[in-house]
Amino acid sequence: MKRILTGLQPSGELTIGSLIGGISQTIKYQDEYESFIFVPDLHAITVPQDAKLLHERIKKNVALYIASGVNPEKNTIYIQSDNLYHTNLAWILECNTYMGEASRMTQFKDKSSKFKNIPVGLFTYPILMASDILLYDADYVPVGIDQKQHVELARDIAIRFNGKYGDTFKIPEPLIPKTGAKIMDLQDPTKKMSKSETNPKGIIYLLDDEKTIRKKIMSAVTDSEAKVCYDPEKKPGISNLLTIYAYFKKVTIEESEKEFIGKNYGEFKTKVADIVVEELLKIQEKYNEIMKDNQIDIILNKGKEITTEIAKKKYEEVVKKIGLGR
Ligand code: TYM
Numbered sequence: 001m002k003r004i005l006t007g008l009q010p011s012g013e014l015t016i017g018s019l020i021g022g023i024s025q026t027i028k029y030q031d032e033y034e035s036f037i038f039v040p041d042l043h044a045i046t047v048p049q050d051a052k053l054l055h056e057r058i059k060k061n062v063a064l065y066i067a068s069g070v071n072p073e074k075n076t077i078y079i080q081s082d083n084l085y086h087t088n089l090a091w092i093l094e095c096n097t098y099m100g101e102a103s104r105m106t107q108f109k110d111k112s113s114k115f116k117n118i119p120v121g122l123f124t125y126p127i128l129m130a131s132d133i134l135l136y137d138a139d140y141v142p143v144g145i146d147q148k149q150h151v152e153l154a155r156d157i158a159i160r161f162n163g164k165y166g167d168t169f170k171i172p173e174p175l176i177p178k179t180g181a182k183i184m185d186l187q188d189p190t191k192k193m194s195k196s197e198t199n200p201k202g203i204i205y206l207l208d209d210e211k212t213i214r215k216k217i218m219s220a221v222t223d224s225e226a227k228v229c230y231d232p233e234k235k236p237g238i239s240n241l242l243t244i245y246a247y248f249k250k251v252t253i254e255e256s257e258k259e260f261i262g263k264n265y266g267e268f269k270t271k272v273a274d275i276v277v278e279e280l281l282k283i284q285e286k287y288n289e290i291m292k293d294n295q296i297d298i299i300l301n302k303g304k305e306i307t308t309e310i311a312k313k314k315y316e317e318v319v320k321k322i323g324l325g326r
Contacts, residue, residue: 004033004175005138007040007080007129010057011047012195013205014064016276020180020247021144027069029142029175035075036136036307037065042080042087042128046121047111047196062296064206067286072295078303080132085311090124090131092318093157096164097127101156105149130154135311137170145181146192148174165321180247186220189236207284210277217241217273218266228260228268238265241272248275 008014008022026037039058058079066072080086102108105126112118121128126149133141133154141151151174158169183193187202197203204216222237230253232239246256260268290296319325 001034002139004029004140005036005136006142007038009040009044010061011044015193015195016204017183017193020183023068025142030074037075038078038080040080046125059296063287063290066290067283072299076303076306077299078307082304083308085315086131090128093130094127096161126150126153130157133172134158134169135314138172140175141172142175180243184240189240213277214273218269245272248279
């Protein structure tokens with residue numbers, strides 16, 4: 001059985017972008033593939049975090065994966081920092097990655113431009129991500145378009161390592177959703193909806209209440225044409241709302257476009273808000289139930305046990321091949 005693996009950083013509250021680009025694909029493939037989903041908490045500290053908030057978000061995120069439809073019986077769910085092999089292998093991979101290829105990462109360029117003193121971890125972040133993937137011989141890595149370059153780097157590192165030391169790592173492939181690979185900010189639809197953005201007005205969080213969701217959607221930036229149609233270049237705001245609508249309504253973008261022929265933006269936005277509220281309230285109801293009992297710890301303990309065993313085997317194979325240790 002093929003294996004999929006993905007992670008969502010606890011660097012901020014999860015958004016509908018995290019759901020549509022990240023979690024939804026895991027849910028889609030959980031019957032077909034062996035599935036691993038984890039919380040990359042070590043990635044979150046590549047930028048400053050409040051320790052208390054970070055800690056709270058780790059379990060909260062796991063509860064949100066499950067509330068969104070990730071079945072803990074069908075997925076191995078775990079925390080990155082629970083398994084020391086991730087960082088151990090990352091070091092070895094760092095020694096097999098070139099400055100040139102790591103310097104090409106566009107996310108590093110974007111994120112580092114915000115710092116006067118750039119944390120080194122922000123630069124080596126994609127190599128830790130390669131370790132997350134390669135430790136488990138993942139066949140597919142479901143991600144939004146922003147993470148595609150990182151998965152490609154993981155592929156390049158694996159190919160180089162295999163060439164140098166013999167067949168060791170499976171070469172992973174990114175799985176990018178056809179619809180919703182990049183959900184945009186509602187206030188600035190030319191940029192990604194990001195959980196680490198400080199202005200919450202353009203972001204719909206999975207735990208936003210009904211009033212907040214409606215307000216954010218009704219005040220989403222659009223254009224002056226008053227025609228609901230999909231054209232991400234000329235109409236990024238409307239196209240983004242159509243993508244969100246199509247995802248939650250479980251229809252195609254073309255079907256959504258047809259539904260709104262002749263409708264004005266007010267009517268369209270109200271319908272988008274209705275479906276987002278309906279679906280997010282269902283997730284929130286499940287989330288509240290999950291947070292009441294202790295099943296998350298049981299799930300994470302099981303995940304830790306399963307993944308540590310797999311990672312240990314792969315790590316020991318690597319150590320032997322490169323001549324480390326006794
Ligand atoms: P992160 O936490 O930024 O995002 C988690 C997943 O959600 C997707 N995503 C989006 N998709 C569409 N539109 C958006 N606005 C949007 N925002 C987020 C992301 O593409 C991603 O799939 N480095 C990763 C976490 C990670 C990881 C891994 C992922 C660490 N190790 C190994 C896969 C495999 C990250 O920061 O994702």
